[in-house]
Amino acid sequence: MVAFRIEQIHSIQEHLEELSELLIQVVAEGASIGFVPPLQLADASRYWETVLEPSVILFVAFQDDQIAGTIQLHLSTKPNGNHRAEIAKLMTHPKFRRHGIARKLMQQAEERAKQEERTLIVLDTREGDPSNLLYTSLDYIQAGRIPHFARSANGELHPTILYYKLLN
Numbered sequence: 001m002v003a004f005r006i007e008q009i010h011s012i013q014e015h016l017e018e019l020s021e022l023l024i025q026v027v028a029e030g031a032s033i034g035f036v037p038p039l040q041l042a043d044a045s046r047y048w049e050t051v052l053e054p055s056v057i058l059f060v061a062f063q064d065d066q067i068a069g070t071i072q073l074h075l076s077t078k079p080n081g082n083h084r085a086e087i088a089k090l091m092t093h094p095k096f097r098r099h100g101i102a103r104k105l106m107q108q109a110e111e112r113a114k115q116e117e118r119t120l121i122v123l124d125t126r127e128g129d130p131s132n133l134l135y136t137s138l139d140y141i142q143a144g145r146i147p148h149f150a151r152s153a154n155g156e157l158h159p160t161i162l163y164y165k166l167l168n
Contacts, residue, residue, distance in 0.1 A: 004062060004068055004104075006059050006062075007059065008058065008060075009059070011052070012049060015067065016049070019044075019060075020045045020047075021044075023039065023044040024044050026091045027039045029094050032150045032158065033091065035047075051072065055074060055075045057109075058071075059108050059112075061096075061101045061104065063101075066093075067093065068092065069090075069102060070090070071087065071102075071108070072089045072109075073088075074086040074087075075113075083119050083120055085113045085116065085120070085121050086122050087121060090102055092105075102134055103134060103138070109121075110138075110165075113167060114167050118167065119166060119167050120166055122163065123163050124146075124149075124161065124162045125161055126159070126160055127145065127158060127160060127161050132161060140164065140165045141165065143162040144161075145160070145161055146162065147159045
């Protein structure tokens with residue numbers, strides 16, 4: 001098992017270049033996280049510059065001071081939703097995959113959700129992606145399937161699976 005550490009990031013600027021390169025890499029590898037390849041550096045940087053706000057918690061996994069992965073926990077700010085959070089942009093750099101980083105990032109996000117007194121986590125992912133296996137192994141329950149949800153680089157439309165997990 002590869003040794004790594006997870007930190008909450010409060011400022012993007014120090015890590016902007018590396019986060020942007022991570023996003024470009026995972027999109028190029030086919031990740032369905034809202035972008036299609038080829039993703040330009042300027043677009044990736046613009047995305048990261050707008051991520052942090054009071055309701056978004058960003059965790060970054062580091063291996064030897066290199067970014068190995070990220071996850072975002074979006075806290076609902078709606079009065080009828082202050083019990084829930086959403087997982088977004090779980091990414092693992094291709095050279096660090098299969099080392100348990102995504103699982104640890106998910107567990108870190110869940111722990112933080114509990115600290116924030118959230119009792120429900122929701123997320124979605126493209127049907128058929130390896131992440132589906134991760135989410136079900138972490139006891140996420142499939143709530144439904146939406147066809148034609150995400151467009152790939154070749155224009156094909158793919159369904160997404162919605163998952164939820166009740167936290168104790």
